[in-house]
Amino acid sequence: MTRSYEQTCFIARALDVLGERWTLLILRELVLGPRRYGALLNALPGIGNGLLAARLKHLEKHHVVRRTTLGGPDHIGAYELGERGEALIPVLKALVDWGAGLEEPSSEYTSRTAWRMVAMRLTAPEEAVDFDALTQLVVGDEMLWLHGDGNRIRVEVGVAPITPDLRLTCDKETFNVLARGRMTVERAMAAGELTVEGEPDTARVFFELFSLPDRHQSPVSGPSQK
Structure with a gap:
């Protein structure tokens, strides 16, 4: 059962819906x-089947998530962000910016390229919605695709729905340094650390638009300056 702060404060009421772990x-x-x-369960190791089911039911009740079906003949059931969930995108972006200012995590922490892509999508500049080159990313054992349609940016796990305009293949370490602007596309290609199928200039624009927040430019705790 979800606990409540039992306060009329808007922050407290928001936390009644969003404040539980996971x-x-x-x-x-x-x-x-x-x-x-099942994909959600695999992506959230440690949450447990019963807890995930309870969280989704709670979020569905508040229109944060909703049920949908995936394309294809089998019409597989799935979950997606609901209207109230989409409204939380700026909140998630703020958390990315704030979290980027924390100290480096332990090397023992789980790391996935998909999570980096979430951060890159959330913090991309407004003009990134016009990046209309369907891009397939193959980073280590992970596959994702990205596309801007002029109104929004879609980033999804798996194989692109149609033949991509751009395909980028590299290992996780190379992707990380490219996303942080510590290596150019040209240098990575010359070193054989990045394979680009498509226009190299498009790959360069991709990493100009989609990058990881700079820790040194992110909000960090400390004494206020006046």
Whole structure:
């Protein structure tokens, strides 16, 4: 049963819906498009089957998530962000910016390219919605695709729905340094660390638009300056 602060404060009421452990990470996963229940369970190691089911039921009740079906003949059931969930995108962006200012995490922490892509999609500049080159990313053992249609940016896990305009293949470490602007596309290609199928200039624009927040430019705790 979800606990309540039993306060009329808007912040407290928002936390009644969103403040439980795992809730915001479920939303993080749904930024990557509609996901099957099993895919969510695999993406959130440690949550447990019963807890995930309870969280989704609670979020569905408040229109933060909704049920949908994936394309294809089987009409597989899935979950996606609902209208109230889409309204939380700026909140998730603010958390990315704030979290980027924390100290580096332990090397023992789980790291996935999909999570980096969530951060890159959320913090991309407004003009990134016009990046209309369908891009397939193959980073280590993960596959994702991205496309801007002029109104929004779609980032989803898996194989692109049609033949991509751009395909980028590299390992996780190379992707990380490219996303942080510590290596150019040209240098990575010359070193054989990045394979580009498509226009190299398009790949360069991709990493100009989609990058990881700079820790040194992110909000950090400390004494206020006056």
